[in-house]
Amino acid sequence: MRITQGCFSFLSDLTDEQISRQVQYCLGKGWAVNIEFTDDPHPRNSFWEMWGLPMFDLRDAAGVLMELNECRKVYGDRYIRLSAFDSSHGWESQRLSFIVNRPTDEPGFRLERHEVSGRNIRYTTKSYAADRPEGRRYGGA
């Protein structure tokens, strides 16, 4: 199951050139671009790990792409996303984020039904990938 989140989630995966255009847009707005990665695909997992530091004061997308390629070399089998942080007064928060890398094989989620008191049912989504320990979820060593 192809996981979608953030901007452009209804589009097919962006090419490097498209990514670099989007990054350039963010830099043009004065936002700091961050690279984050994870192998826990649950939609409520908001704690992705950061690759390096947020990149402030960049002028050109080539710098971000350079880091992204480094990150892909190490964590190419995980989800990687770019997020843009706006530090200006009044915003001070994330303005945009989109996925730039995904595992080749995404096993998807199963739905678990918990039967609780009074014939009620609670639902849980569980990722098949997350059954394995971190780092080994997508065919990594």
Next chain:
Amino acid sequence: MLAAVERAAESPPADAIDLRREFNEVGIGEVLDQLDRELIGLRPVKTRIREIAALLLVERVRKRMGLTSEVPTLHMSFTGNPGTGKTTVALRIASILHKLGFVRRGQVVSVTRDELVGQYIGHTAPKTKEILKKAMGGVLFIDEAYYLHRPDNERDYGQEAIEILLQVMESQREDLVVILAGYGERMDKFFASNPGFRSRIAHHIDFPDYADDELFAIAETMLHERNYRFTPEARAAFVRYIALRKTQPLFSNARSIRNALDRIRLRQANRLIADLDRVLSADDIMAIETPDVLASRVFGNDTGAAGA
């Protein structure tokens, strides 16, 4: 650059190009004229920059015609004594490259060893990469580049910075132009011990020392910018000052002149303040007189109020 590449890809290769229109379109003529106008002397440097600009313009046209696709190597090295205008020229080069579309943004990131090399193991690579990322799409100007290499210390972290630089200079030629600057002799030694650098740099530009009359012209320009002027006698005294100062140690061309002018302004202000009852005209405040110049230690009178 992206835009240029795309245009080339979208439209079929042009078979006739009006060179003059191309020249006017990119507007480098103006930058080059400005370079001629505002920078005094430096004849060989200006000639070299004109040559590079011409080459790049032709390269641009060739790309439009579909005759070439590779990115020319643009890394440069500026060698010359202190105060010969290396940094100033680097800024102009960036704007020329930007106008021609060989760098995308045209910013200049000026760094020295401190900003590239870390203080402990594992500190250097992120530091160097951070600077490289900031310089992407523009020009990275490394002043006194020979400090990166410390021959007396094998474990110096400078070597790590050099390796990262070399790698990026080679693999991301279309994203970044690196300009190394430093004093001639030491740069030669630096290149001798890092042959990788020498071969990756296409343009070695040597900045000559200024002649006496050029230094004087520089002084006049600096004064004019600040709304000062020499009286005729002070002018003669300053010409003598330049000749004397050049023979003394630690002479650093235009920078020495700027410092001398700063001290002269100091003495002039002191002279004006000494006589509080006088009513001053604008002329008096602008004029730099002979005593202001002659009080310098360069003339051999150690009684001078404010040092050399």
